[in-house]
Amino acid sequence: MYSEKVMDHFRNPRNMGEMENPDGIGRVGNPVCGDVMDLYIKVKNNIIIDAKFQTFGCGAAIAASSMVTELVKGKSIDESLEISNKAVADALG
């Protein structure tokens, strides 16, 4: 079962939706295996100033996407690349 924090990010995902004029878009997964995530970022002076997502996937996938957008905001590109699976899992308790 999911933790309260995961359920909170599933029920009230942060930064959910498409971004207009993003500086970068990434897509991972595919609908056949059941998970697809689109991540949008806006970058200024090498800092991610905004991030948004859309995810087709289970509750955990949506919560993880939401948490990732929270984690990358305000970080530099290099710092963001350091964010691991574990960091996201830890942040979700």
Add this chain to the structure above:
Amino acid sequence: MRKIYLDNNATTPIHPEVIKEMGNDLEITYGNPSTLYSIGKEAKAKLEEARGRVANIIGAKSEEIVFTSGGTEANNLAIFGICKAYRNKGNHIITSKIEHDSVLNTCKALERDGFDIAYLPVDSYGMVDPEELKKAIRPDTIIISIMHSNNETGTIQPVSDMARIAKDRGIPFHTDAVQSIGKIKVNVEDLGVNLLSIASHKIYGPKGIGALYIRKGTRIQPILFGGHQEKGYRPGTENVPGIVGFGKAAEIADKNIETERLARLRDRLYNSLKEKIERIRLNGHPTRRLPNTLNVSIEFVEVEGMILALDDLGISVGTGSACATDTLEPSHVLAAMGVPPQLAHSTLRFSLGMDNTDEDIDYLIEIFPGVIERLRSFSPLY
């Protein structure tokens, strides 16, 4: 908060009269039915009364009912038991691709022991074609096991046609009727099957009890060994309270079969959802289907999100099958029907039961489109 239970194909709530009967039994008739003194004889009488009630719901004779620990054991006993009895005659088994895991994994276990298994395909409605069965039969086929109706889609199989084909060739026919009993009329004489599985917890009875119907004259060996209980087909001191509850549930289900009412509620639900939600499709046969079952794919929304969001609103619904919930593998039933994997990931099963009312359906129709709209806004595929 309003609570609406719409996963009756996974399990049903226990009927209040069943609880009453079992409570009485636990308190008073605790005796071992195999003993000679009066308290044991009372238990034996209760056991036989329950056997009669279970036999009645499928039009069988009492002596053709063997109690088991549930549908899974009934399916294991039927298939392993026939294979043991007929092992000298052949090693070919015919089943279908859409069976419950308790049949499929039994067949896979036998496959590892050297048996040959034919898994019959289904059409896009999830229906087995009796012609396919005819083609699959070999001189060394010793059992055919095809479910009566599918737990995920509710599609009802042409069992009597297939049982006739089997009978003409002298091959024992087993049907897993766990999902059909209590929802539609099932009669072993009309079907012409040799073996049929039933589970109590799908008909408002307790969990942990079921039965295998074994037509008189069918050659079958036990798979458990011990005492003489259940004529040696299923040794072990009987689960009398469970059996008594099962018997009561069967008696009630036989009287109160709700085919028309459930079908009306279910069709109203689907027709309204179809009007309010775009890109929704029905899985299963449009008419030859259990009256309580509605399996739909709602494009661009992943099933777990739907289940969690509905749970937050007090509504319990299932994925195709409860067993698949843990694995997140797309359903083998939908795959066999040719449903693409991405749609299978977007599939929800509503299964109605005796407690559901028109008000429940109204509430669901009112809130569900909003849930879908919200979840679709999360989806990059929409």
